[in-house]
Amino acid sequence: MKLFECQSCGQILFFENTVCEHCRRAVGYLPEQSLLTALDPTGDRLWHPLEPSVKHEQVLYCSNHDDDVCNWLTTPDATGGRSFCLACRFNRTIPNLDIPGNLERWRKIEVAKHRLFYTLLRLKLPLKDRRQDPENGLVFDFLDDAPDGSSSVMTGHANGVITIAMREADDASRERMRVEMGEYYRTLLGHFRHEIGHYYWNVLVRDAGRLDECRAVFGDDRADYQKALQVYYDSPTPPDWQDSHVSVYATSHPWEDFAETWAHYLHIVSTLETACAFGVSVDPRVPGIGHASGRTLGDPYTQASFEDIMQAWLPLTYAVNSLNRSMGLADFYPFVLTAGIMHKLAFIHRLIRESQPAQRD
Structure with missing residues (x-):
């Protein structure tokens, strides 16, 4: 995530800010320009962006701003109805806000979802909602378990529908599940990034005629999915899983x-991108370990070379893992990226790059 600057006073701004902490001006995010802008009120809930590059004379906050779950901006609806921002238009089911605690849980979910959309837009990935693609368009359901305990919502993806169980927004519950599942890492943002991967497998692999390429890297997705999951849960962890899989769960099925x-x-x-925004570089003060050194990369979203991304990433993980250990915390990135895993990551990098409009011209 990059840093932003208040156009009124020059104060540093962060992605989730709704007000400049220095000059107290309202601020909002413009997804088309990928920037936060300070705002002047013009009346009737409308605002004038102070960012000089913005062409819109008037904008308004997403309707979900009323519940303090969104700081993105949009243009007024011609009908005068509710106006949702680019990210919130993909919500199909929001939580029942009459349930105590659900508003705060929804806020956490929207923070993660908006960070996901920031990345998808920066990567110039295709996004179609259910109005544009009624059969397979992207849509989100944020659902609670049954009050009587008779059924539990499963976080997952099916034909463009991404379901997020509301209990995942409860920190204690999510940590308990992480321990029970033997996972290194379990976050709301991680869930969103994983489930959107299933959506883009459909869009960039299945529907783009790249099944053979993908199968050559990840294996044959035609293997029975439910049977594969049952075998995964019933079997011991493969001893060599780290040779070619970024997580144990990744061994369950090619999808x-x-x-x-x-x-x-x-x-x-x-x-x-965050490291670049803060000018972070790694230069260990120990002789003979040049492989652990790394300079800031520049904007990773525009990097053509996957090797350059890895050369910046690995030293950063060594450094930040060490910082966490100095505070008695778990590793920031507790994963080992072997040659087999990096081969798969390189495929994802190439798949995304080749899907971008500029790469197809």
């Missing part, structure tokens, strides 16, 4: 391997 690898690619480019 899950693709989605897990996709999620890690998004982890990498997003974190590298």
